[in-house]
Amino acid sequence: MGAGMAEDEFDFEEDKQEEQSVAERMAAEALIVDVDGFEGPLDLLLMLSRTQKVDLRKISILQLAEQYLAFVEKAKALRIELAADYLVMAAWLAFLKSRLLLPPDPTEEGPSGEELAAHLAFQLERLQAMRDAAAKLMARDQMGKDFFVRGLPEGVERVKRVTYTATLLDLMQGYARIRTKDEFRPFVMDRDSVYTMEQALERMRGLIGFAGTWTDISSYFPSGWENDPVKRRSATAATFAASLELAKEGKVILRQGGTFEPIELRRREDERNG
Amino acid sequence: MSAMAEEIAEQQAEQGAQQEESLFEAPPIGEQERMVEAMLFASAEPLSVKELEGRMPHGCDASEALVHLRKRYEGRGVRVVKVGDAWAIRTAPDLGFLMQKETVEVRKLSRAAIETLAIIAYHQPTTRAEIEEIRGVSVSRGTVDQLLEMEWIRFGRRRMTPGRPVTFVVTQEFLDHFGLENARDLPGLKELRSAGLLDNRPPPGAMPTLVEGDEEEDEEIGQGEMFED
Amino acid sequence: MSAMAEEIAEQQAEQGAQQEESLFEAPPIGEQERMVEAMLFASAEPLSVKELEGRMPHGCDASEALVHLRKRYEGRGVRVVKVGDAWAIRTAPDLGFLMQKETVEVRKLSRAAIETLAIIAYHQPTTRAEIEEIRGVSVSRGTVDQLLEMEWIRFGRRRMTPGRPVTFVVTQEFLDHFGLENARDLPGLKELRSAGLLDNRPPPGAMPTLVEGDEEEDEEIGQGEMFED
Numbered sequence: 001m002g003a004g005m006a007e008d009e010f011d012f013e014e015d016k017q018e019e020q021s022v023a024e025r026m027a028a029e030a031l032i033v034d035v036d037g038f039e040g041p042l043d044l045l046l047m048l049s050r051t052q053k054v055d056l057r058k059i060s061i062l063q064l065a066e067q068y069l070a071f072v073e074k075a076k077a078l079r080i081e082l083a084a085d086y087l088v089m090a091a092w093l094a095f096l097k098s099r100l101l102l103p104p105d106p107t108e109e110g111p112s113g114e115e116l117a118a119h120l121a122f123q124l125e126r127l128q129a130m131r132d133a134a135a136k137l138m139a140r141d142q143m144g145k146d147f148f149v150r151g152l153p154e155g156v157e158r159v160k161r162v163t164y165t166a167t168l169l170d171l172m173q174g175y176a177r178i179r180t181k182d183e184f185r186p187f188v189m190d191r192d193s194v195y196t197m198e199q200a201l202e203r204m205r206g207l208i209g210f211a212g213t214w215t216d217i218s219s220y221f222p223s224g225w226e227n228d229p230v231k232r233r234s235a236t237a238a239t240f241a242a243s244l245e246l247a248k249e250g251k252v253i254l255r256q257g258g259t260f261e262p263i264e265l266r267r268r269e270d271e272r273n274g
Numbered sequence: 275m276s277a278m279a280e281e282i283a284e285q286q287a288e289q290g291a292q293q294e295e296s297l298f299e300a301p302p303i304g305e306q307e308r309m310v311e312a313m314l315f316a317s318a319e320p321l322s323v324k325e326l327e328g329r330m331p332h333g334c335d336a337s338e339a340l341v342h343l344r345k346r347y348e349g350r351g352v353r354v355v356k357v358g359d360a361w362a363i364r365t366a367p368d369l370g371f372l373m374q375k376e377t378v379e380v381r382k383l384s385r386a387a388i389e390t391l392a393i394i395a396y397h398q399p400t401t402r403a404e405i406e407e408i409r410g411v412s413v414s415r416g417t418v419d420q421l422l423e424m425e426w427i428r429f430g431r432r433r434m435t436p437g438r439p440v441t442f443v444v445t446q447e448f449l450d451h452f453g454l455e456n457a458r459d460l461p462g463l464k465e466l467r468s469a470g471l472l473d474n475r476p477p478p479g480a481m482p483t484l485v486e487g488d489e490e491e492d493e494e495i496g497q498g499e500m501f502e503d
Numbered sequence: 504m505s506a507m508a509e510e511i512a513e514q515q516a517e518q519g520a521q522q523e524e525s526l527f528e529a530p531p532i533g534e535q536e537r538m539v540e541a542m543l544f545a546s547a548e549p550l551s552v553k554e555l556e557g558r559m560p561h562g563c564d565a566s567e568a569l570v571h572l573r574k575r576y577e578g579r580g581v582r583v584v585k586v587g588d589a590w591a592i593r594t595a596p597d598l599g600f601l602m603q604k605e606t607v608e609v610r611k612l613s614r615a616a617i618e619t620l621a622i623i624a625y626h627q628p629t630t631r632a633e634i635e636e637i638r639g640v641s642v643s644r645g646t647v648d649q650l651l652e653m654e655w656i657r658f659g660r661r662r663m664t665p666g667r668p669v670t671f672v673v674t675q676e677f678l679d680h681f682g683l684e685n686a687r688d689l690p691g692l693k694e695l696r697s698a699g700l701l702d703n704r705p706p707p708g709a710m711p712t713l714v715e716g717d718e719e720e721d722e723e724i725g726q727g728e729m730f731e732d
Binding site: 150 | 382460
């Protein structure tokens with residue numbers, strides 16, 4: 001992390017911290033030399049807290065703050081440029097230290113020094129806990145190192161199977177298609193069951209003269225076409241179309257009582273008069 | 275203690291000592307079996323006895339372990355098999371189907387196949403020449419093969435005419451599929467007509483080209499038009 | 504034949520009929536066990552019960568077959584292990600020494616990557632900001648990318664907080680790699696939880712932001728773009 005420094009910048013002769021033991025001095029120097037190895041100020045704080053040699057839960061945050069500030073001072077003395085976040089932490093710890101040392105100011109808002117210290121302690125403990133957890137995780141048996149997967153896996157082969165279907169109707173229509181091929185005559189239809197509008201018109205023109213009153217158009221069906229449903233359908237369509245044609249010509253009037261009610265037809269009287 | 279009992283006890287003690295000794299030399303055979311099992315499982319290639327023993331602690335007998343392991347997997351979902359002079363674990367042959375994921379695609383039978391099938395059903399036993407005469411086109415080998423493969427048609431008796439051509443008849447599968455008790459139950463031409471199935475006309479001007487080969491199999495348009503009502 | 508003998512014969516006949524019936528419905532459980540065994544042996548990846556049953560004949564109960572199979576392999580050279588909601592066969596960890604040849608060189612993870620992975624595993628689903636809050640440093644893009652690439656972590660649901668940050672969770676591959684049945688089986692998880700160390704405790708007021716935004720910012724944007732939906 002951006003501590004722009006090099007070992008040759010150290011001048012061990014100039015170290016004036018005489019009050020410290022040699023061992024402590026060496027440790028502190030090692031710490032600074034190592035500043036590149038720290039993963040941020042929290043990591044450094046965790047490292048420093050270890051020098052207190054107590055359980056993390058019993059750590060003195062005040063003492064830790066002082067250790068950190070001393071570290072930063074020392075880095076300054078050694079002309080080591082610390083990354084900004086280390087300095088931000090230093091400023092905050094200085095603030096925390098003053099809060100912890102001075103009697104609480106009742107006019108001041110925000111969390112107390114104790115609350116802030118407690119949270120910092122929590123953060124350190126949590127970071128340590130996650131480090132321990134990570135170590136435990138990595139100590140587990142691992143795949144490809146301690147246990148192994150199948151060396152000769154068999155892929156699942158995708159097989160496409162096509163099944164064909166046909167219905168009885170397909171079959172019969174197919175047969176009908178072939179068998180009727182020979183019977184096809186160009187432009188000639190099999191009219192057994194087809195009653196055309198022309199036929200209906202012709203028939204009705206001859207009959208309407210005799211019908212004086214309203215008559216259901218179905219009474220105009222040719223005889224024998226009422227019962228066979230196919231024929232009946234054709235006759236209905238043709239007679240209806242012919243009735244419309246006659247109405248258009250002004251020869252008849254149509255009426256229907258309601259939807260799906262019988263359609264009735266009467267000869268137009270004025271035509272006879274006029 | 276009788277002399278005999280003494281002798282037995284002595285033997286047992288001796289055996290115990292031997293076992294301990296062999297334990298020191300090599301793991302018990304059960305342990306060796308576990309080792310061989312794990313190695314065969316994890317290896318990407320079959321392993322020879324030499325290779326197995328090369329990886330196992332000194333004094334192990336991979337051949338013996340393999341005998342035990344092989345027996346253990348008898349009748350299981352995987353088997354210990356010999357590949358050349360090496361060993362591997364493989365899926366039991368009867369379970370090969372599990373290694374396939376089948377996707378079934380249902381397709382409508384082609385027009386050529388339907389017509390051929392219909393002719394066989396209505397005219398059975400019938401020969402290929404008769405089918406061609408009725409359809410007016412040659413019947414492709416593929417169409418007949420497909421129907422045979424579907425087990426909807428089968429070979430009937432040879433016709434006692436020159437060339438002794440084979441005949442085709444429909445099968446029980448065919449009847450089952452179409453819900454027929456007998457091919458004679460198929461509606462006749464008259465019934466087809468009265469059911470409206472023959473109440474059709476050819477597409478205008480289509481007459482001369484109606485006779486086409488099997489190539490137009492996939493073309494369902496003609497049929498659709500013809501039976502629109 | 505005595506009345507009793509008759510009764511027994513009847514019972515047997517009944518049982519036979521029942522067996523035949525169940526045979527028709529689904530193969531016997533022993534057969535299902537063989538099938539599951541074959542499928543797990545054939546696959547390097549864990550298979551879910553659903554996947555297993557998808558390949559087995561209709562009416563099979565892969566879960567029950569797995570219970571039997573797992574028991575069968577207890578103490579053997581390979582084991583039936585549960586990985587999340589899927590199952591796999593893996594070699595017994597005590598035999599790892601035999602597999603020098605199969606050993607795969609696991610990419611050496613940096614301390615940052617290992618810690619990030621652990622935080623995601625223990626705190627999942629967790630956001631980048633939470634990881635940074637715990638570690639006290641920004642998480643480099645490369646670290647997350649590496650874990651994603653290894654398929655040990657994946658994106659979880661977006662957090663329903665301002666900015667809707669993406670979350671990270673561990674994957675089935677992660678569980679498989681570390682031989683975990685479940686993320687709940689992570690070592691020491693219970694202790695950490697009861698100690699309150701997995702709580703998301705917001706800092707009281709004026710704590711300094713331990714993480715410097717600066718150069719990470721544009722990366723954040725890049726990621727945001729990637730996962731916009």
